[in-house]
Amino acid sequence: MAADLPNVNELVELVTEVGDYVAAIKTHVDMVEDFSMDEWTKVIDAAKERGVLLFEDRKFADIGRVAQTQMGGLYDIRSWADIVTSHSVSGPDVVDGIAAAWEGVERIGGVLLLAQMSSRENLLSQSYAKRTVEFGEASPHVIGYIANGSSSVEIESLRSMAGSGKLVWTPGVSLTAAEGVLGQRYGNPNDAVRAGSDGVIVGTGIHGSGDRAGAAREYASASWEALLER
Ligand code: 6AU
Numbered sequence: 001m002a003a004d005l006p007n008v009n010e011l012v013e014l015v016t017e018v019g020d021y022v023a024a025i026k027t028h029v030d031m032v033e034d035f036s037m038d039e040w041t042k043v044i045d046a047a048k049e050r051g052v053l054l055f056e057d058r059k060f061a062d063i064g065r066v067a068q069t070q071m072g073g074l075y076d077i078r079s080w081a082d083i084v085t086s087h088s089v090s091g092p093d094v095v096d097g098i099a100a101a102w103e104g105v106e107r108i109g110g111v112l113l114l115a116q117m118s119s120r121e122n123l124l125s126q127s128y129a130k131r132t133v134e135f136g137e138a139s140p141h142v143i144g145y146i147a148n149g150s151s152s153v154e155i156e157s158l159r160s161m162a163g164s165g166k167l168v169w170t171p172g173v174s175l176t177a178a179e180g181v182l183g184q185r186y187g188n189p190n191d192a193v194r195a196g197s198d199g200v201i202v203g204t205g206i207h208g209s210g211d212r213a214g215a216a217r218e219y220a221s222a223s224w225e226a227l228l229e230r
Contacts, residue, residue: 001014001018001022001024001025001026001059001162001201001203001206001207001216002026002157002171002201002202002203002206002207003015003025003026003027003203003207004028004031004203004204004207005032005207006031006032006033007032007033007034008032008035008039008040008042008043008061009042011027011032011043011046011207012043012046014032014044014207014212015043015046015047015050015052016046016050017212017213017216018206018212018213018216019046019047019049019050019051019052020213020215021090021216021219021220022052022216022220023052023053023055023195023199023212024052024053024055024082024083024199025043025047025052025053025054025055025157026055026056026057026201026203027043027054027055027056027057028056028057029056029058029075029077030058030075032163035074035075037074037076040075040080044080044200047133053082053083054080054081054082054083054086055079055081055082055083055084055085055112056080056081056083056085057070057084057085058077058081058084058085058086059068059085059086059087059114060084060085060086060087060094060097060098061086061087061089061090062090062094063090063093063094063097064093064094064095064096064100065097066097067086067094067097067098067101068097068098068100068101068104068109069101071084071097071098071101071102072101077101078101078102078104078105078107078109079105079107081109082109082110083109083110083111083112083143084098084109084111084112085111085112085113085114085146086098086111086112086113086114087113087114088113088114088115088128088131088132088135091135092115092135092138092139095111095113095135095141095142096139096140098111099111099141101113108141109141109145110141110144111139111141111142111143112143112144112145112146112167113132113135113136113142113144113145113146113167114132114137114146115128115129115132115145115147115161115162116129116146116147116148116154116159117146117147117148117157118148118150118170118171118172118184118185119172119184119185120183120184121183125155129145129157129158129161130161131188132145133145133158133161133162136162136166137166138174139161142166143166143167144162144166144167144168144169144198145158145166145168145169146169146170146171146201147159147168147169147170147196148170148172148185148199149170149171149172149173149186149187149189149192149197149200149201150172150173150185150186150187151185151187152187152191152192152194152195153195155168155170155192155196155197155223156195156196159195159196159197160196163212167199167216168196168197168198168199169181169197169198169200169201170192170197170199170200170201171200171201171202171203172184172185172187172188172201173186173187173188173190173192173200173201173202173205173219174186174187174188174189174202174204174205175188175205175218175219175222176205177204177205180204186224187204189202189219189222189223189226190222190223190225190226191226192226193222193223193226193227193230194229194230196230199223200209200219200223202215202216202219205219206219210217
């Protein structure tokens with residue numbers, strides 16, 4: 001679940017409402033207006049209480065040494081995130097930098113590499129996705145890939161490149177919308193899972209709903225039913 005909300009209390013409320021229906025809470029910690037490490041502990045505790053993984057969608061993209069440092073800093077992502085996202089544009093060492101940061105605080109976590117994107121006219125070509133999967137295969141820290149949830153064809157292609165040893169998680173899914181704002185594209189969660197997605201990443205479809213727990217339950221059951229059909 002993509003918890004794209006701008007303050008800590010709202011995030012805690014959301015985690016409390018939907019925690020039973022989701023596997024992970026995906027955050028963008030740098031959009032939180034009232035961030036302090038003390039306040040953030042409330043989000044960490046709410047996720048822990050419900051057995052939900054914390055997934056910081058940081059989309060690292062720098063050289064390994066800098067990514068290692070960026071896992072610390074004000075947000076100290078290394079101390080609470082179980083999963084982070086990273087681009088592969090800078091080469092494979094970005095993943096080693098992220099892993100070294102976790103090692104430095106005696107934690108381990110998993111990296112999801114962006115092999116595709118859901119936004120229109122993005123530059124992540126098929127050959128880029130293929131190289132990304134090769135980087136992922138060579139690293140024990142890469143647990144899977146982000147694929148374009150709005151396209152069954154792209155998900156199928158990524159799944160066939162990735163095999164069954166790594167996860168494929170897909171943003172860009174909605175039960176109601178085909179298009180989002182500012183170039184976001186959506187596909188149906190059922191189609192995405194049947195095409196090979198192991199987990200749909202839903203933001204607006206849940207946090208923008210009048211009944212957020214009900215929406216989370218609907219996305220969970222749509223994914224589960226599709227998985228049984230796969
Ligand atoms: O359901 P939405 O459109 O409200 O939110 C989708 C979420 C956002 C994006 O930052 C993220 O998914 N996302 C990503 C991720 C997960 O890395 C990649 C991408 O290609 N498209 C995308 O929307 O929090």
